Amino acid sequence: xxxxxxxxxxxxxxxxxxxxxxxxxxxxxxxxxxxxxxxxxxxxxxxxxxxxxxxxxxxxxxxxxxxxxxxxxxxxxxxxxxxxxxxxxxxxxxxxxxxxxxxxxxxxxxxxxxxxxxxxxxxxxxxxxxxxxxxxxxxxxxxxxxxxxxxxxxxxxxxxxxxxxxxxxxxxxxxxxxxxxxxxxxxxxxxxxxxxxxxxxxx
Numbered sequence: 001x002x003x004x005x006x007x008x009x010x011x012x013x014x015x016x017x018x019x020x021x022x023x024x025x026x027x028x029x030x031x032x033x034x035x036x037x038x039x040x041x042x043x044x045x046x047x048x049x050x051x052x053x054x055x056x057x058x059x060x061x062x063x064x065x066x067x068x069x070x071x072x073x074x075x076x077x078x079x080x081x082x083x084x085x086x087x088x089x090x091x092x093x094x095x096x097x098x099x100x101x102x103x104x105x106x107x108x109x110x111x112x113x114x115x116x117x118x119x120x121x122x123x124x125x126x127x128x129x130x131x132x133x134x135x136x137x138x139x140x141x142x143x144x145x146x147x148x149x150x151x152x153x154x155x156x157x158x159x160x161x162x163x164x165x166x167x168x169x170x171x172x173x174x175x176x177x178x179x180x181x182x183x184x185x186x187x188x189x190x191x192x193x194x195x196x197x198x199x200x201x202x203x
Contacts (some may be wrong), residue, residue, distance in 0.1 A: 013072035025180035077198035120151030
């Protein structure tokens with residue numbers, strides 16, 4: 001169930017014996033992808049790093065994950081058809097060109113992208129993806145980049161912001177797509193959807 005504004009999120013609970021400890025968003029995505037490929041349930045994920053981890057308030061202590069101090073959270077999962085091929089992402093999808101020039105499209109399940117608070121309203125338990133379609137000139141891009149660490153870049157007249165359960169995106173001409181920080185490859189079209197409550201994570 002999507003978390004509403006002001007609602008308590010998460011319950012006390014340690015990582016189950018069959019849970020998997022991951023230290024990055026890419027590791028988490030690999031676990032989810034393997035489970036989907038093998039048609040089995042996604043195991044609980046103990047988070048020790050990455051942008052999803054930072055967004056949910058992870059503390060970087062593996063002993064905590066197995067202790068009574070641990071918190072268990074239900075998180076959303078992003079899915080995307082990239083030129084017709086299905087993929088998942090736990091934290092974010094980014095489509096861009098070299099050196100972040102020209103158009104940038106991002107779909108955020110987590111708030112953070114490395115040192116940038118790119119999706120300041122993004123919440124991994126609200127049943128929505130926060131998408132941003134930016135078309136900035138060089139001077140505009142530099143000004144936005146300076147504000148990204150504090151999440152102070154929005155609103156902006158040249159960044160289209162949406163909070164949505166699903167979206168179709170035309171990238172033509174093709175752009176390079178990154179899932180959870182890893183290069184997937186060039187693509188021309190994206191079909192995005194959120195799967196609410198698809199992940200159990202422990203911090």
